[in-house]
Amino acid sequence: MNKNLLYRSIPKVDVLLENEGIQNAIEEHGRENVMEIIREEMDALRAFIGICDDEEAALGKIESLSEQILKQVEKANTPNMRMVINGTGTILHTNLGRAPISQEHMAKLANIVTGYSNLEYNLEEGRRGERYSHFEKLLCKLTGAEAAMAVNNNAAAVMLILSSMAKGGEVIVSRGELVEIGGKFRIPDVMEQSGATLVEVGTTNKTHYSDYEEAITEETKALLKVHTSNYRIVGFTDTVTVGDLHPLAKEHDLPLIEDLGSGVLIDLSKYGLTYEPTVQDSLRNGADVVCFSGDKLLGGPQAGIIVGKKKYIDMMKKNQLTRALRIDKFTATALELVLQEYLSEEKAVQNIPTLRMINEKKEEVEQRAKTLRRMLRSAKLAADFGLEDCESQIGGGSLPLERIPSVAVTIKPHNISVPKLEEAMRHLEVPIIPRTANDTIYLDVRTIESRWFKEIVRMMGELI
Ligand SMILES: *Cc1c(COP(=O)(O)O)cnc(C)c1O
Secondary structure (H helix, E strand, C coil): CCHHHHHHCCCCHHHHHHCHHHHHHHHHHCHHHHHHHHHHHHHHHHHHHHHCCCHHHHHHHHHCHHHHHHHHHHHHCCCCCCCCEECCCEEECHHHCCCCCCHHHHHHHHHHHCCCCCCCEECCCCEECCCCHHHHHHHHHHHCCCEEEEECCHHHHHHHHHHHHHCCCEEEEEHHHCCEEECCEEHHHHHHCCCCEEEEECCCCECCHHHHHHHCCCCEEEEEEECCCCCCCCCCCECCCHHHHHHHHHHCCCCEEEEEECCECCCHHHHCCCCCCEHHHHHHCCCCEEEEECCCCCCCCCCEEEEECHHHHHHHHHCHHHHHHECCHHHHHHHHHHHHHCCCHHHHHHHCHHHHHHHCCHHHHHHHHHHHHHHHHHCCCCEEEEEEEEEEEEECCCCCCCEEEEEEEEEEECCCCHHHHHHHHHCCCCCEECEEECCEEEEEHHHCCHHHHHHHHHHHHHHC
């Protein structure tokens, strides 16, 4: 095989530049951008010929060079971050972006952030305003707190609270509440970053009032409760609630802080879930400061929401760390939109995707699953489609024991293995992330909005 001949048959750059597709690509994405990819692909082709001893393969690659270039241009100009279809049934899937934001809220948000906004401008008075002002009153009204603010996420909220209220001093916390919040991040380590020293009391399964009482010293700056949202200790256990600790905090004039983790504003037990302490309850029971995530059960954007006594919130607003941890205009806008829904519980449950998914009755999921199965069957694909009862999870480290009865569409492909199909589904234009078990693909319909059904059928048609 004559390698020189092969090298010489690689089209020259000027020839490639005459290709209509490449000309269009230059028009659309800029000359430099495309030229760089042309050079890279030509180098890769030369390298391939250098090590290849299959003439057919080399000729094939030479033949399809312009095609390959266009493919790479397309790839380089397509965002890697994309929408995926969540067929896992895990509602707050940490790896899939936790709480989805509704299309209605997003449309309103786009309207606001694509231009200038009053993010830090007081329109009443024509002077500088505060970025928390858009949702602070709302949060106070919903939770009964005196003041409120928000930072980047709940881990940041914990750090800011301790840095503002306990830096250089001690904070008493129960050993049973020193949680790891995922991705190897541990609440105690985050807390230490604040400059406060943790004083751990009690044991993993039992902590008593007297444990806190005995640990209070001159150095104590606060008592902290952490809601163990992502795990449960069951059996021989004892914990002291915020309500129990309130008199102790009062007696020693210490602030009582609670990290609620998920932090819900409505009583989820009404919707068939286990009771999860609400932010209102925590404040009513005597917490001075409460923090919680914006994108767990609240169903909003990623944020760490802090509510409580005005004198403490003011300290946090003035803390230099706040500048590093502050939310941006996207979050401030989305938070207000989502919180407004909570003015009516009915509206919140309808209009916030996370709550809507949690609240959807099994019968409704089943109806939708039947629709999806019917659509898939009508497409005459090489697979068996069935329905199977399954259980959705809340996820996101919230209500770890909770299982919600749900229905999945099952797929048993005829001509491709389940692992291969699962992999191919991940590589679709809109990737579909299913659950697999027993040599079957499961799509839990609870976490799949009906507006995606048509697209799912079309895309599955490409694979089976
Ligand atoms: C999830 C969680 C956090 C961290 O919240 P992020 O918003 O993910 O930063 C902190 N504390 C508790 C108890 C949690 O459950």
